[in-house]
Amino acid sequence: MPSGGSPSSVRPAVVGPGAEEAVAEAPARRPARSSPRRSRRGSRAERLAPFVLVAPAVLIIVALRLWPLALGVNFSFTGDGDRNGTSVGLDNYLTLFGDPLFRTALRNVGLLVLLLPVAVAIPGLLATFIYLRVPGHRIYRGVYFFPAVLSPVIVGAIFNLLLAYDGPVNAVLGVVGLGPVDWLGDPDVAIFAVVGVHVWATFGMALVVFLAGFSTLDRSLLDAARVDGASLPQTVWHVIVPGLTRTIQFVFVTTMIGMLTSMFGLLYVMTNGGPEASTYLPEYYIWVQQGQFNQPALASAASTALFLIMLVVGLAQVAVLRRAGREG
Incomplete structure (x- = not known):
């Protein structure tokens, strides 16, 4: 052994017999394991991450949507005028459903529900024609969307001119011998005219x-239907409708909400609720009670009733469409 060297620094130059077997039998070094405490912290952070990311949106919805809705519902149980701020229980709702104007508005809501399939079928069929690339489909896409960017006031003013008793629409009807129609002055016709414009x-x-x-629809299904000789109605009913079930549900619900909450501008410009209050809808009734009669509590009760109507109608539509999709 050299002087100054430590025994531990000297390695044997000759390996004796059996040393290789000893090395082979030595246990293999295992990878270092993370501590259980660290793994628990990591899994807890992974579980909490989605909630942290969603929290800002939830807070905004609660602050700007749910909290004002709760205040409005609470305000609907208070009085107007001399009883302002005092609890009146269900008096506002009893007054609401006893008002002939509100009952007319509810009857018109029922009419909108009946007309809803037509309002959904029109854009659905036009989208089908555009998707199947009928001649001029690129132009039609822009032409059909253009009215959506117009203000309801502008649309109402335009159709006031077109549907006037001496307007161009009645002039065309007179040429073909159908006679003039009082589109906006006949109580039995006015609501259909306004809904059609909407x-x-x-x-x-x-x-x-x-x-x-349509971008999610399997194109091979359409090709298979074409090869099998299916007509356009058969292709629509047996291929397109089942493939767009979720889209149809979404359009049904959003179209109904739009009919119940986005027709005030047309009603105000075209009929002002008339003739004979035949075009009243809940949102127009709410504006009349709040803006003309200064009854905010009664208007809040009408708003709550409108919210419940939209909720019930929307859930019923989704249930019916899901059942129809399963049966199909």
Whole structure:
């Protein structure tokens, strides 16, 4: 052994017999394990991360949507005028459903529900034609969407001129011998005229949603239907409708919400609730009670009733469409 060297620094130059077996039998070094405490912290952070990311959006919804909604519902149980701020229980709701104007508005809501399939079928069929690339489909896409960017006031003013008793629409009807129609002055016709104008002005957005839904449709199914000799109605009913079930549900709900909450501008410009209050809808009734009669509590009760109507109608539509999709 050299002087100054430590025994531990000297390695044997000769390996004796059996040393290789000893080395082979030595236990293999295991990888270092993370401590259980650290792994628990990591899993807890992973579980909390989605909630942290969603928290700002939830706070905004609660502050700007749910909290004002709760205040409005609470305000609907208070009085107006001399009883301002005092609790009146269900008096506002009893007054609401006893008012003939509000009952007319509810009857018109039922009419909108009946007309809803037509309002959804129109953009759906037009989107189908555009998706199948009919001649001029690129131009139609822009033309159909253009009314959606117009103000309801502008649309109402335009159709006031077109649907006037001595307007161009009645002039065309007179040429073909159908006679003039009092589109905005006949109580039995006015609500259909306003709804028709609303559908014309807003179906462009539903058209865009349908086109987005078509992008998820399997093109091979359409090719197979074409090879099998399926007609266009058969292709629509057996291929397109089942493939766009979720899109149709979304368009149904959003179109109904739009009919119940976005027709005030047209009603105000075209009929002002008339003739004979035949075009009243809940949102117009709310504005009349708040803006003309200064009854905010009664208007809050009407707003709460409108919210419940939209909730019930929307859930019923989704349930019916899901059942129809399963049966299909």
